[in-house]
Amino acid sequence: MAGRTPKNTVQDWIEAAQRTLVDEGIAGLKVDRLANRLGVTRGGFYHNFKDRDEFFEQIIRHWENSCRFLPDDPPPPRPGDAIEWLDRVIGRLIESDGYDYRFDLAVREWARADKRAEWAVERADRERLDTLQKFFEAIGCDKEHAAIRARVFYYHQIGYYAIGVRQSIAERRRNAELYMDILCGEEELKAARAAAAKGRKARAA
Missing domain, CATH: 1.10.10.60 (Homeodomain-like)
Known part of the structure; x- marks a missing residue:
């Protein structure tokens, strides 16, 4: 020493x-x-x-x-504001800003053998899924579809890390919009993006 x-x-x-x-x-x-x-x-x-x-x-x-998959603030209820919230989610996941997926996966592995860790992971998963469901409801999905889309989005992202996909940050940025269209619903996102653009235009006027 x-x-x-x-x-x-x-x-x-x-x-x-x-x-x-x-x-x-x-x-x-x-x-x-x-x-x-x-x-x-x-x-x-x-x-x-x-x-x-x-x-x-x-x-x-x-x-x-410290390992925050989503921003601390909830998704706003209006579609245009909600899509801007989603953009922040995608940015933090791509940049590992506030979310260390390696730490997240390590705790998940620990949870297989420790009840305290298991309960913490279950609690975090519920909170993350509930928040994502609110986002999908904000962009126009009914409650049932919002719940399923939240799971698809979340399970995809956790699985992406778990199987060790290797992509550069630049590549992930290039693919992000297409991924979001597929995972979140192209029509819903198109309408939400239009609302966001309208809101930005109104604020700039």
Whole structure:
């Protein structure tokens, strides 16, 4: 550990846990291994956490707060505003802005063996799907169709990451509009985009 600046705050441990969970899975979250990574002794862990249960709970809370698939603000109810909200969603997913898919997948894998992580993932999925359903309702889908389209959109995106599709950011940007037409409904998006353009024109007048 000579020559290294020790890191021993709660945030240091949580960030080290995030990197390790992504790289090695839950099996890598050993106190001694993380302590070595941080340049501190095992006692540093117990300075910050009562036990491993508290540590794991804080990792899950960190994932819930930091790994945001969707913007924190809900989709607006008007089609023109909702399509601009969708554009922000697509931008953050392409740029990994506020959403680390590697961390998301690592927690999902952890959830296969840990009830706390499983409940957190189920809760996050429900919230994300509910929000996406509101978007589809805003652009004119009835409730049933909105719920199904929300699932198609969400499952596609999670599956895209899970199977490890490799595309450059530039390629994803080029394909984004066509993907959205297919996933969200070309006619609905066309009407929403027209409403958005009309709104921008009115604001500029």
